[in-house]
């Protein structure tokens with residue numbers, strides 16, 4: 001069943017019970033990622049530019065009259081209790097005090113430990129979608145604050161618009177970069193975000209940006225960078241080799257703490273042409289950058 005906002009009037013709560021409804025849980029990329037400082041609790045203050053991709057996990061939700069929250073499709077390597085999907089559903093259930101439950105399944109296509117924000121995106125989709133289906137009526141700001149406790153990337157996925165982000169990634173200023181096409185590549189390694197952020201040699205003092213610097217059109221230029229990239233290149237030769245190969249063809253940069261790299265093109269054809277030439281052992285997909293997340297195109301997030 002496809003979600004439709006017309007069916008969520010207060011009188012229609014039963015409309016959703018026992019119906020399987022699909023929601024997208026998209027990837028993000030960080031067009032740049034500057035680390036501008038560190039807070040006393042160890043978290044880093046960032047300046048980053050988030051854009052969504054039209055490439056998503058699909059989460060299917062079936063609201064039940066029984067109160068339990070069940071994840072029917074466990075993710076390999078993640079205990080259900082640790083899964084951000086289950087954590088988000090439990091958090092929302094206790095916040096909105098509903099007697100309803102939910103059966104959840106996910107078709108996972110986003111690589112884990114890739115810097116595409118998959119776990120945070122899953123959590124955000126659960127918060128935004130169940131807020132509608134359980135008729136919790138929390139505002140997006142309330143959902144974003146709730147989600148921030150699960151991961152620094154959750155608020156951007158809850159709000160669903162491309163943004164210049166500050167703080168740990170939760171202070172959002174809307175901005176609309178070009179909706180370019182990207183070849184997203186990943187060598188055979190996963191990178192722990194926590195390990196990157198705890199490395200002593202990570203640069204943490206990039207000067208903060210002025211508002212004028214955001215009026216440029218091209219964010220993959222020398223004025224912007226990813227502060228995690230040099231460290232990752234040093235420790236993961238697979239990423240170093242991949243990036244060195246890609247930049248020969250088109251502007252390329254690592255997203256988040258890696259291991260995925262994005263390469264920018266003005267057309268889908270060009271992105272697919274380079275994808276066809278990729279060296280063996282590299283997983284990849286082609287996607288378009290979106291300034292409104294696919295979730296928010298379905299559910300009016302803003």
Ligand SMILES: C[C@](O)(CO)[C@H](O)COP(=O)(O)OP(=O)(O)OC[C@H]1O[C@@H](n2ccc(N)nc2=O)[C@H](O)[C@@H]1O
Nearest residue numbers: 042043044120151152153154168169193194197256257
């Ligand atoms: C790298 C980014 O993806 C950029 O968008 C995010 O900053 C990471 O977001 P995330 O995966 O949702 O991060 P969390 O799950 O909140 O944190 C994972 C680990 O990364 C570190 N961390 C994360 C975000 C941040 N601004 N500073 C940090 O130091 C913390 O040590 C934390 O233990």
Ligand SMILES: Nc1ncnc2c1ncn2[C@@H]1O[C@H](COP(=O)(O)OP(=O)(O)OP(=O)(O)O)[C@@H](O)[C@H]1O
Nearest residue numbers: 083084112113114115116117118119120122193256
């Ligand atoms: N639903 C989930 N999907 C993916 N990972 C999850 C999920 N729930 C918990 N995790 C844990 O989160 C870790 C990071 O996964 P994720 O896909 O968010 O990585 P990432 O893309 O590198 O994230 P980021 O860009 O936010 O740093 C996984 O290795 C896994 O242990």
